[in-house]
Amino acid sequence: NNRGSAYYSLGDKRQAISDYSKAISLNPAYGEAYYYRGNTYDDLGERKRAIADFSKTIEIIKTN
Numbered sequence: 001n002n003r004g005s006a007y008y009s010l011g012d013k014r015q016a017i018s019d020y021s022k023a024i025s026l027n028p029a030y031g032e033a034y035y036y037r038g039n040t041y042d043d044l045g046e047r048k049r050a051i052a053d054f055s056k057t058i059e060i061i062k063t064n
Contacts, residue, residue, distance in 0.1 A: 001033050004040075013040050031060035 004019030020037035023030055038053030 001030070001036065004033070004036060008036070008040060013044055016040050029060055031057045031064075034060065 001020065001023045004016045004023065007013070007019060008016040017037055017040050020033045020040065023033040024037070027033075034053045034057045038050045038057065041047075041053060042050035
């Protein structure tokens with residue numbers, strides 16, 4: 001997640017998404033990674049993917 005945030009800050013949003021996705025694959029219950037990936041998708045205009053990630057974030061929060 002931290003490396004994804006670094007790539008995001010550098011403007012490399014596709015690499016940030018890749019890193020957030022890797023964090024999710026390692027820990028599917030890691031809500032922050034879904035949240036940050038959703039924000040990145042939103043920045044890229046990929047609204048459906050952003051909404052899916054935000055929905056997953058909410059689902060994780062509700063179960064914790």
